Amino acid sequence: DAGVIQSPRHEVTEMGQEVTLRCKPISGHNSLFWYRQTMMRGLELLIYFNNNVPIDDSGMPEDRFSAKMPNASFSTLKIQPSEPRDSAVYFCASTRPDRNEKLFFGSGTQLSVL
Amino acid sequence: SQQGEEDPQALSIQEGENATMNCSYKTSINNLQWYRQNSGRGLVHLILIRSNEREKHSGRLRVTLDTSKKSSSLLITASRAADTASYFCATDAEYGNKLVFGAGTILRVKS
Numbered sequence: 001d002a003g004v005i006q007s008p009r010h011e012v013t014e015m016g017q018e019v020t021l022r023c024k025p026i027s028g029h030n031s032l033f034w035y036r037q038t039m040m041r042g043l044e045l046l047i048y049f050n051n052n053v054p055i056d057d058s059g060m061p062e063d064r065f066s067a068k069m070p071n072a073s074f075s076t077l078k079i080q081p082s083e084p085r086d087s088a089v090y091f092c093a094s095t096r097p098d099r100n101e102k103l104f105f106g107s108g109t110q111l112s113v114l
Numbered sequence: 115s116q117q118g119e120e121d122p123q124a125l126s127i128q129e130g131e132n133a134t135m136n137c138s139y140k141t142s143i144n145n146l147q148w149y150r151q152n153s154g155r156g157l158v159h160l161i162l163i164r165s166n167e168r169e170k171h172s173g174r175l176r177v178t179l180d181t182s183k184k185s186s187s188l189l190i191t192a193s194r195a196a197d198t199a200s201y202f203c204a205t206d207a208e209y210g211n212k213l214v215f216g217a218g219t220i221l222r223v224k225s
Contacts, residue, residue, distance in 0.1 A: 042218065056212060
């Protein structure tokens with residue numbers, strides 16, 4: 001299995017631009033999580049999905065952030081418009097059906113907003 | 115706010131020594147997990163201990179859980195340079211279905 005696949009690996013953009021981060025979970029996993037990691041705030045859970053349905057988006061910082069999961073094999077996290085304070089590493093993780101155990105993480109997207 | 119808090123924030127030891135990291139949390143849990151993160155990489159699951167367990171072993175790893183004190187410890191025995199990484203504890207609340215991570219301990223093992 002290829003594991004959780006995230007793209008792009010690195011993203012550099014200018015303030016105000018739209019940013020889309022992509023994630024392909026492990027086949028057969030039905031829970032998907034988006035985390036953000038910064039030095040100041042550590043790992044923050046932004047949103048998670050069960051069976052493609054958003055369950056808890058209370059960690060999404062503000063309306064500039066949105067996430068979708070149109071099918072079991074793909075999710076996006078979009079920031080529009082982006083701001084310098086959004087600079088962070090964004091991780092996607094997935095886990096097996098009905099079990100919130102042993103998250104499998106992708107390699108992350110390093111986002112820099114100039 | 116973060117559920118788990120690790121200490122120390124950073125730990126530097128010599129190869130062959132044991133490393134102990136601690137985690138405290140605030141609310142009741144179903145389980146507690148430990149993850150490792152190498153620089154520039156995603157987190158990797160190490161071990162899970164359930165709320166009704168007190169100790170668990172996996173290779174050179176030993177995890178303890180004290181639910182009365184809401185704390186856990188991760189012991190890495192006979193450390194190796196390859197153990198150099200950040201280590202995070204993560205807890206799931208009894209309600210909900212999400213893992214909350216602590217701030218992590220940065221471990222450096224010198225060869």
